[in-house]
Amino acid sequence: MESDPAWELGQRRAIRREFGLWCEHALAPQGMVPAAHHRLLIRELQAVADGVHDRLMVFMPPGSAKSTYTSDLFPAWFLAQGKDRRVIATSNTADLAGTFSRRVRGRIRSHGPTLGYRLGREAEDLWTTSNGGEYRAAGIGGVITGLRADLALIDDPVKSREEADSEARRNRVWEWYQDDLRTRLRPGAAIVVVQTRWHQDDLSGRLLEAQRERWRVVSLPAEAEEGDPLGRAPGEMLWADDTYGYAASLARVKAEASTRSWAALYQQRPVPDTGDYFQAAWLHPADSLPDRTTLRVYGGSDYAVTSGGGDWTVHVVVGMDPQGRLWLLDLWRGQAAADAWIEAFCDIVRKWRPIGWAEETGQIRAGVGPFLERRMRERSAYVARHPFPTRGDKGVRAQSIRGRMALDGLHVPRSASWRQAFEAELLSFPAGKHDDQVDALGLVGQLLDRMVRGAPAKRQEPARRDGYSRLFGRVYEEVGRSWKTV
Secondary structure, three states: OOOHHHHHHHHHHHHHHHHHHHHHHHHHHHHOOOHHHHHHHHHHHHHHOOOOEEEEEEEEEEOOHHHHOOOOHHHHHOOOOOOOOOEEEEEOHHHHHHHHHHHHHHHHHHHHHHHOEEEEEEEEEEEOOOOOEEEEEEOOOOOOOOOEEEEEEEEOOOOOOHHHHHHHHHHHHHHHHHHHHHHHHEEEEEEEEEEHHHHOOOOHHHHHHHHHOEEEEEEEEEEEOOOOOOOOOOEEEOOOOOOOOHHHHHHHHHHHOOOHHHHHHHHOOOOOOOOOOOHHHHHEEEEEOOOOHHOOOEEEEEEOOOOOOOOOOHHHEEOOOOOOOOEEEEEEEEEOOOHHHHHHHHHHHHHHHOOHHHHHHHHHHHHHHHHHHHHHHHHOOOOOOEEEOOOOOHHHHHHHHHHHHHOEEEEEEEEOOHHHHHHHHHHHHHOOOOHHHHHHHHHHHHHHHOOOOOOOOOOOOOOOHHHHHHHHHHHHHHOOOOOHHO
16 A cells, blocks of 8 residues: 555654654554553653643652653654754763663654654764754763753662762752753753652752742652552552553562662652651561460551541551560551441451550541441440540650650561551651551550550460379279279
């Protein structure tokens, strides 16, 4: 079938207008199709090119193909949007920036007629195009003088945990951004930062602290939380909409990663190195739990009434062993209506049979109290509930459990699905987005002030030896009689 020149011309024009069409066209030879999170990134980059916003941050976990769209496909298409367009593309090292530069040139060589221009000078760190465009590649801290850009791309300004934890390195990145990169932009130029979050004080953290209102932020955690930008249900992994296998790999990573790495690199929510109110050193991952019979078990709940948004309802179960050490035995957390969290409460009480349960006094307890008590009777979920008044700020109410944790720590099951989220919330308190788990744990701390330690396991007494039987038993056994009845 002969090609239709008019149709091909129309397709090329459409591809030059729509970044999404360009991505589909360029990736088709590789058999790749944009996933849902890629389509979201495509829309955000299209808005940058259209001038809808000129400051964009996109946070995605490692391996999510963010660089393919931002540092590979977008510059080649952006240079086709007009004459004399100029791009500065930066990464954590000059080598990585050079790699992206070669990829962009490869796209132009393969699809020059579609894009409507061709390459001119082809030096790796600075090349030009036939429509007057220029592209400068540089590592963070590298030389970018001699060029004023319409677009600055910053792709992962941090390359390692060591760099992220170095205040001197973070300061150098910040100074380079302020004094070098920002001064090389034309009026109205756009800046796009795409990265995984390593540290609260990284480049993105400082920019958001200084000028949050200027930046459009799209954060895509590996595991969906409430209000997910993609509309995923909480707990759903990223890139689960095709057969690539990324979502399954994330589940394995979560089981192995430390709380700090999972929260920062994968959930885009960096936590402090050691914690502020609660210290990381107080949290002890445990591969197994003590014998239930040796523990005094207590629980606590922080109730919420709104389902599907806002605060969470949290139930926690804590055990104290004979040495006075604390073990976090179980945790339930959900944005659910009262009937759902009441059933969860009954489930957890029946499972652990705690001695006492701490909760706050207030409207929620008074409102759902009769229904909760009725379900407890119907399900034989009996536990003594201890109300505590809501007084002082949250830090004051959590002081009791904080003091105990500072002394003996808190042992947390290493393999628990809720461990990373729990630890991240504690280490971010009181500056974190949520504090419901801290509130529930703080209530248990108040209850523990009235408690006793766990009981040591009962020692098995050795069977007493029957001396008479040893002496005379054999004689009487021969005649079928016992010495006890002689």
